[in-house]
Amino acid sequence: MNHPSLLDQARQWQVLLHSGRATAADRAAAQAWRQAAPEHEQALREVEGLWSLLGQIERSAEQPQVRVLRRRRLWAAPLACAAMLLLALWLPRGTWIGLYADISTQPGEVREVRLADGSLLTLNGDSALDWQFVDGRREVRLYRGEADFQVAHDPARPFMVSAGEARIRVTGTRFDVRLEEGGVDLAVSEGRVLASSAGGEPRPVVGGQQVQWRGGAL
Known part of the structure; x- marks a missing residue:
């Protein structure tokens, strides 16, 4: 590095x-x-x-x-x-x-953020993201770096994460997203998420599984 x-x-x-x-x-x-x-x-x-x-x-x-x-x-x-x-x-x-960005970290800095819905985000060093709660949805956009998501369970309000070409949809679980120049990595620790490329067909990913986006493709 x-x-x-x-x-x-x-x-x-x-x-x-x-x-x-x-x-x-x-x-x-x-x-x-x-x-x-x-x-x-x-x-x-x-x-x-x-x-x-x-x-x-x-x-x-x-x-x-x-x-x-x-x-x-x-x-x-x-x-x-x-x-x-x-x-x-x-x-x-x-x-x-x-x-x-709503929140960003310096290289080497780790920061925890508690969102209004109770979800806990942990940003690794040199990371940045935005979040918003609108129209019954919870949305986060990761601009760079890595974040761990502990999403508060709420079936009525899906939690959406965008990172480069990656699109991730959950209602409550724990997972990690890393966005770098080479692509995006998703690692699910608990529960189940739906992963897709922009406009692509969602694919289920469960605890213990990882997926990657390279060249815009999942």
Whole structure:
């Protein structure tokens, strides 16, 4: 497994701290990481310098001066695009997902989340997902990484998981889903789930069984 560089780790901490999702524990963990070694401090200083540059570009694009309205129209969009391009090139792959996902974890971090229906999700490191309860269904979308699902039993409200091309439907059981560049792995610990590709015929998978999606096919 390839471990992220110090700069990648510093970037991820910086994004988390400026995402609006950082908790007091997150800020304390970031400070502890910073103080763990001089190399960590140097990496964060480099990242903070580039973050400040991004802020200056965005502020230049947003200055509300009526007398130069035509000039703003000519330059605001290119400056904003330059800021977005610079940010996209600077951030490690997958960081954007962590900004808009309902929950995400840093590399090496494990987090438990209790949903409103009583289901328990355990996210492995460097993972991200969304969830929503709508129209009598419970839906989760895994964007990256790995999650263990202990789904509260509720036959009236199916629990749906999407991960890449994988589609998984349950009413109450325990299973693990891992999404990587090569495909998706599903391992069922207890109970029974229905697994399919997008638009494909569901296949039952029971406790002790595993299935994989490769190239979009189950």
